[in-house]
Amino acid sequence: MRDDWLREDRLPHIYCAGCGNGTIMNCVLEAVEKTGWDQKKTIFISGIGCSSRAPGYILTDSLHTTHGRAIAFATGVKMANPSLHVVVFTGDGDLAAIGGNHFIHACRRNIDITVVCMNNHIYGMTGGQGSPTTPIGKTSTTTPYGADEAPFDLAELAMAAGANYVARWTSFHVKQLTDSVLTGLNTPGFSLIEVRCQCPTSYGRRNKYREPVDYMTYLKSHAVLKEKWERSAAPGTELPVDSFLVGEFVRRQRPVMGVPDEA
Amino acid sequence: MKLEIDESRCKGCNLCTMVCPYKIYRPGSRPNRRGIYVPDLDQPERCPNCRLQGLYGRRLCGVCALICPDQAIRWVPEKPFEPMKVVIEY
Numbered sequence: 001m002r003d004d005w006l007r008e009d010r011l012p013h014i015y016c017a018g019c020g021n022g023t024i025m026n027c028v029l030e031a032v033e034k035t036g037w038d039q040k041k042t043i044f045i046s047g048i049g050c051s052s053r054a055p056g057y058i059l060t061d062s063l064h065t066t067h068g069r070a071i072a073f074a075t076g077v078k079m080a081n082p083s084l085h086v087v088v089f090t091g092d093g094d095l096a097a098i099g100g101n102h103f104i105h106a107c108r109r110n111i112d113i114t115v116v117c118m119n120n121h122i123y124g125m126t127g128g129q130g131s132p133t134t135p136i137g138k139t140s141t142t143t144p145y146g147a148d149e150a151p152f153d154l155a156e157l158a159m160a161a162g163a164n165y166v167a168r169w170t171s172f173h174v175k176q177l178t179d180s181v182l183t184g185l186n187t188p189g190f191s192l193i194e195v196r197c198q199c200p201t202s203y204g205r206r207n208k209y210r211e212p213v214d215y216m217t218y219l220k221s222h223a224v225l226k227e228k229w230e231r232s233a234a235p236g237t238e239l240p241v242d243s244f245l246v247g248e249f250v251r252r253q254r255p256v257m258g259v260p261d262e263a
Numbered sequence: 264m265k266l267e268i269d270e271s272r273c274k275g276c277n278l279c280t281m282v283c284p285y286k287i288y289r290p291g292s293r294p295n296r297r298g299i300y301v302p303d304l305d306q307p308e309r310c311p312n313c314r315l316q317g318l319y320g321r322r323l324c325g326v327c328a329l330i331c332p333d334q335a336i337r338w339v340p341e342k343p344f345e346p347m348k349v350v351i352e353y
Contacts, residue, residue, distance in 0.1 A: 015332060018278060021332070023329065023330050023331070175326065216281055
């Protein structure tokens with residue numbers, strides 16, 4: 001069960017009530033459990049941020065590294081010992097803002113790691129500053145009149161940069177997220193799973209999603225399944241404002257790096 | 264199988280009350296020792312995993328345990344029902 005992978009003495013964790021990061025941690029551990037990997041051969045790596053505290057609660061070797069450099073450290077771990085299984089937990093500020101270059105170059109090199117990005121649209125730990133994924137018009141402490149810069153679409157970015165597996169889910173779609181993480185873990189090459197999740201304390205409080213359930217309801221009603229949209233929408237129509245696509249974006253076999261020879 | 268909410272971990276976010284298709288969880292009405300409104304279990308025997316897990320031999324649903332951000336929801340195995348021998352004394 002999942003409980004074998006948790007450091008029980010560290011729980012309850014420091015996340016706020018209703019934080020989506022705990023949900024995502026559950027789903028990733030459930031998927032890792034299904035792969036049957038050895039705990040001694042699995043490494044969780046993270047940078048700085050709320051999301052990056054997750055490896056501290058997992059009973060494996062882990063690296064809590066500098067801000068934005070989680071993928072750089074993961075590349076080093078994977079290249080030094082390709083037989084290890086490397087999973088990276090990272091947040092949106094960690095991955096898209098300060099670690100953006102490491103991210104696109106890891107996609108380009110197609111290193112055999114799995115990146116789970118917990119995208120809560122804000123820098124939660126440092127007090128709610130706007131991040132590169134804050135949607136247009138949403139307030140944060142650095143965008144008090146509403147953000148007016150176009151946000152990053154991390155899934156599209158990873159697709160363009162050449163990742164082997166890209167998917168996006170939300171913290172509401174737990175079953176699909178578990179399956180998707182499992183596919184990402186089993187795919188050789190770089191896999192990115194972007195997970196949109198709620199931050200009731202920093203993002204929700206300033207954007208009328210004060211209760212965790214409020215943002216869950218938003219995620220549930222505004223997530224559009226990619227396959228369904230491509231099947232049913234007339235060509236050329238744009239997605240409704242505020243909606244976003246969820247699902248598996250790409251799965252391909254580009255040449256990979258860091259896969260052990262015996263595999 | 265029996266559902267169990269770990270009061271020492273629950274932070275009272277009420278996400279389980281939203282996702283359960285059988286509405287097993289109800290928002291808590293009184294705070295516990297730490298001041299947290301832990302959800303109440305309302306007729307937990309309706310849970311499909313508790314009822315049918317033995318029949319199917321795998322875990323069913325399980326969304327509440329996956330979505331709980333605090334890892335507070337779990338199933339505990341129950342002892343199978345043992346018929347008791349009743350001695351009738353005349």
